[in-house]
Amino acid sequence: MSTKASNVLSNIDLGFCSFCGACIAICPTHVGSKNLDYISEKYADRPVVKDSTKCEKCRHTLCMQICPQINIPKNLFSVDSYSYIEAYYSKSRLPKVLSRAQDGGTATTLLITALRAGLADYAIVIKRDDEWHSKPMVTRNEDDILEASGSKYIFSPLLSVLDEITDRIDFGRVAIVGIPCQLRALENIAMLRFKHNDVVAVKIGLFCMHGFSRDRIESILKELNISFRDVVKINIKKGKLWFATKDGKLLDYPLKKAEKVLRPACRQCPELFSPYADINVGSIAAEENWNTLLVMTPKGKELVEKAISMGLLETRPMDINGIETVNKYVHRKTGEALKNRELYTKEFHNILIITPTKRGKSLNDILEHKTGKSLYLSPL
Numbered sequence: 001m002s003t004k005a006s007n008v009l010s011n012i013d014l015g016f017c018s019f020c021g022a023c024i025a026i027c028p029t030h031v032g033s034k035n036l037d038y039i040s041e042k043y044a045d046r047p048v049v050k051d052s053t054k055c056e057k058c059r060h061t062l063c064m065q066i067c068p069q070i071n072i073p074k075n076l077f078s079v080d081s082y083s084y085i086e087a088y089y090s091k092s093r094l095p096k097v098l099s100r101a102q103d104g105g106t107a108t109t110l111l112i113t114a115l116r117a118g119l120a121d122y123a124i125v126i127k128r129d130d131e132w133h134s135k136p137m138v139t140r141n142e143d144d145i146l147e148a149s150g151s152k153y154i155f156s157p158l159l160s161v162l163d164e165i166t167d168r169i170d171f172g173r174v175a176i177v178g179i180p181c182q183l184r185a186l187e188n189i190a191m192l193r194f195k196h197n198d199v200v201a202v203k204i205g206l207f208c209m210h211g212f213s214r215d216r217i218e219s220i221l222k223e224l225n226i227s228f229r230d231v232v233k234i235n236i237k238k239g240k241l242w243f244a245t246k247d248g249k250l251l252d253y254p255l256k257k258a259e260k261v262l263r264p265a266c267r268q269c270p271e272l273f274s275p276y277a278d279i280n281v282g283s284i285a286a287e288e289n290w291n292t293l294l295v296m297t298p299k300g301k302e303l304v305e306k307a308i309s310m311g312l313l314e315t316r317p318m319d320i321n322g323i324e325t326v327n328k329y330v331h332r333k334t335g336e337a338l339k340n341r342e343l344y345t346k347e348f349h350n351i352l353i354i355t356p357t358k359r360g361k362s363l364n365d366i367l368e369h370k371t372g373k374s375l376y377l378s379p380l
C-alpha cells in the first residue's frame with residue numbers, strides 16, 4: 001500500500017512543479033525555521049526542502065495544500081470557467097515600454113497605471129540577470145518595472161516574496177503580474193485565508209501555454225550555438241521559440257521539438273489564462289506588436305479605463321475571429337490537461353491527491369495552538 005507524501009518534495013522530483021514559489025512563502029516557521037528555499041546552485045528552478053525531518057513535525061503539509069499542481073480545482077478543466085466580461089486588442093502608448101516590452105507592452109503599462117493612479121503602491125515583478133537567472137522583486141520604481149518587462153518563459157518563484165512583504169505592506173496595496181499557475185496558488189492561499197494574499201490589490205494574468213526550465217532553454221541555446229548572455233528577448237509565435245540576440249539576429253527553434261521535454265506540471269495545467277485574474281494579457285489572435293486583453297472583473301475594467309483615460313493604453317474591441325481563436329485554445333488546453341491529469345492522478349495518486357483543509361476556523365485553531373499566536377491567517 002502506498003503512503004501519502006509528507007511534503008512537496010516528491011511532487012517536485014517527479015516534475016509536478018512549475019516553481020511558482022508559493023510553498024516557499026507559506027512553509028511555516030513554527031517547525032524551527034523556514035524549511036523551503038530555492039537558493040541553490042544545483043536546483044535553479046525548483047524549491048529545495050532543507051530538512052525533511054522537520055516536515056514530519058509540520059503535519060499540516062501546508063506546502064501541499066497550496067501547491068497549484070496538487071490542488072487544482074476540478075472546474076478549471078471545464079471551458080465554462082474561462083468567461084470574461086470584455087475582450088480587446090491593446091497596445092501601450094508609452095514609447096519607453098514599447099521599445100523593450102513583449103508585443104504591445106500591455107502588462108507593463110497596466111502595472112505603471114496601477115501605481116500612477118494610486119490603485120497600488122508596489123508591484124511584484126520578475127527581474128532577470130544576463131544569464132537569465134530570474135528573481136522576484138517588490139518595487140515601486142517604474143524603471144524596475146520597465147527593466148522587468150518582457151516574457152521570460154522560464155519558471156520563476158514569483159510568490160516566494162509574499163512572505164517577506166506580508167507584515168510590512170498594508171492590506172491590498174500590491175499589483176502582481178503572474179502566469180495562471182501562480183495565480184492558482186494565490187487562490188489556494190486565499191482559500192486557506194492566509195494573510196499572504198491580503199496584500200494583493202490587482203492581479204494581472206499572463207496567457208501561458210507552457211513554461212520551460214532554465215536548463216531546457218540552455219540546452220536549446222546550445223543547439224543554436226549561442227548562450228544566455230547573447231539573448232535579449234525570448235518569444236513564442238507561429239509554432240516556434242524565437243531568440244533575439246544582442247547582435248541583432250533572430251533565431252528560431254521548433255516549439256514541437258522544445259515541447260518534447262515539457263514538465264508534467266505544464267501538461268496537466270488546464271489554464272490558458274487565469275479565471276482568478278482581474279485582467280489577462282496575451283498575444284494569441286493579436287496582430288504583431290499588439291496584445292490580447294481580457295477583462296475579467298470590475299476591478300480589471302477600472303484599471304483598463306484608467307490606463308485609457310490617462311493616455312497610457314490604446315484598445316480596440318476584439319473581433320469574432322479573435323474570440324473564436326481564444327476559445328479554440330481554451331478548448332485545446334483544458335482537453336489535453338484533463339487527459340493528462342487523469343493519467344497522472346491514477347499513477348501518482350499518493351502524491352497528487354490531497355484533501356484541502358476546509359475554509360473556516362479549524363486551521364487557524366490548529367496553528368494558534370501550535371505557534372501560540374495567529375501569525376498566518378487573516379480574520380474571518
Ligand code: SF4
Pocket residue numbers: 006007008026027028031035036049054055056058059060061062063064
Ligand atoms: S511539510 Fe511543512 S515544513 Fe515541510 S516543506 Fe511543507 S510546509 Fe514546510
Ligand code: SF4
Pocket residue numbers: 008011012016017018019020021022023024047063066067068069070185
Ligand atoms: S508548484 Fe509552487 S507550490 Fe508547488 S512545489 Fe512547485 S513551487 Fe512549490
Ligand code: SF4
Pocket residue numbers: 018179180181182208209210211212265266267269270271
Ligand atoms: S502551463 Fe501552467 S503550469 Fe506551466 S508554466 Fe504555464 S501556467 Fe504554469
